[in-house]
Amino acid sequence: MTHQMHxxxxxxxxxxxxxxxxxxxxxxxGLIMWFHFNSLMLLILGLATNxxxxxxxxxxxxxxxxxxxxxTPIVQKGLRYGMILFIISEVFFFAGFxxxxxxxxxxxxxxxxxCWPPTGIYPLNPMEVPLLNTSVLLASGVSITWAxxxxxxxxxxQMLQALSITIMLGIYFTLLQMxxxxxxxxxxxxxxxxxxxxxxxxxxxxxxxxxxxFLTICFFRQLKFHFTxxxxxxxxxxxxxxxxxxxxWLFLYVSIYWWGS
Amino acid sequence: MAEDIKTKIKNYKTAPFxxxxxxxNQTRNCxxxxxxxxxxxxxxxxxxxxxxxxxxxxCVYKSLCPISWVSKWDDRRRAEGMFPRKI
Numbered sequence: 366m367t368h369q370m371h372x373x374x375x376x377x378x379x380x381x382x383x384x385x386x387x388x389x390x391x392x393x394x395g396l397i398m399w400f401h402f403n404s405l406m407l408l409i410l411g412l413a414t415n416x417x418x419x420x421x422x423x424x425x426x427x428x429x430x431x432x433x434x435x436x437t438p439i440v441q442k443g444l445r446y447g448m449i450l451f452i453i454s455e456v457f458f459f460a461g462f463x464x465x466x467x468x469x470x471x472x473x474x475x476x477x478x479x480c481w482p483p484t485g486i487y488p489l490n491p492m493e494v495p496l497l498n499t500s501v502l503l504a505s506g507v508s509i510t511w512a513x514x515x516x517x518x519x520x521x522x523q524m525l526q527a528l529s530i531t532i533m534l535g536i537y538f539t540l541l542q543m544x545x546x547x548x549x550x551x552x553x554x555x556x557x558x559x560x561x562x563x564x565x566x567x568x569x570x571x572x573x574x575x576x577x578x579f580l581t582i583c584f585f586r587q588l589k590f591h592f593t594x595x596x597x598x599x600x601x602x603x604x605x606x607x608x609x610x611x612x613x614w615l616f617l618y619v620s621i622y623w624w625g626s
Numbered sequence: 627m628a629e630d631i632k633t634k635i636k637n638y639k640t641a642p643f644x645x646x647x648x649x650x651n652q653t654r655n656c657x658x659x660x661x662x663x664x665x666x667x668x669x670x671x672x673x674x675x676x677x678x679x680x681x682x683x684x685c686v687y688k689s690l691c692p693i694s695w696v697s698k699w700d701d702r703r704r705a706e707g708m709f710p711r712k713i
Binding site for chain 1: 658661699
C-alpha cells in the first residue's frame, strides 16, 4: 500500500468546481433574464445550484480537514494565505465603490447644484441610527475576540456565549440597516448620491449577512466539537472576515454618512 | 475700484486666469460666474443698485460656458423649482 511522502493535501477529484462554475453562468444569465425579460426561473436555478455547491464543497473541506486529518500545518498555512488574499480582493472590490463616491462628491457637478449632498437630497443623520450601527459592529469585534480567547483557553461554554453574542449583534446591525433603508427620503435612482449610497452600503450589508452566516456555521461546528484549542482555522477565517466587514463599515460611516452629509 | 471695473469691462477680451480654478477642468469657473452674475443682478435690481457692476461676471461666463449649458440653465431658472441653486 503506497503512502504520500509529503505533508500536502492532494485533493480527490470533486464535481463542485464544475457545478460552481455552472451556477455562476446560471446566475449571470439569470440576472439578464430578470432585468430584461421579466423571468426569474434561470436566476432561481442559479441561486439554488450556487447554494448547493457552497454547502457541499465546504462540507467536503470540513470532512477532509476535521475528520480525515488532511489539514497539516503546511496545508493550514496555504488556507491562511488563501483567506488573506481573498479578503484583499474584497478590499479592492470596495475600493471601487469608495472611488466612485469620492469622484462624485469631491467635485459635485452643476446638475447637482455644485454642492454635496446634492440639492434636494436630505441625508440620514449620522448621529442617530448610523452611530448606533457603528457601536454595534465595534462591540461585535470585541465579543468575537472574547470568543477566540475562550476557544484558545479551552473554555467551551464561554466561546459559545461570546460567539452567539457576536452573531446576534450582526443580526441586530442587519435589522437596523434594513429599517434605515425604509427611512431614507431618497432611493437608489436619486442622482449619483443615491447610486453611491446604496451600492456601497448595500454591498456592505450583503457582506455582513455573509459574515454572520459564516459565524453561525462556526457556532454549530463548535457545538459539534470540531474545533480544538490550537486548531480552529475555520473560526479564525470567519473572525478575519468579520473584522474586515467592521473596518469597511467604519470607512463607510466616516466617508458617506458623516463627511458626506 | 468701480472705475477699474469699467475699464476692465471696456477692454475685455476673454476670461483671465483665475487662481481659484487653476486646472484644466473649468466647469466650476463657468458655473461660479454664472451663479455670481444672476445673484448679483437679482440683488442689485431688488436694492435699486447699479446692475452694470455685475457685467464682469456676465462677460466671464459668456466666454467660458458652452452655449448649450447656458441656454439649459436659463430655461431651468425660469421654470419654478427646476434650478438646483438659490439665485
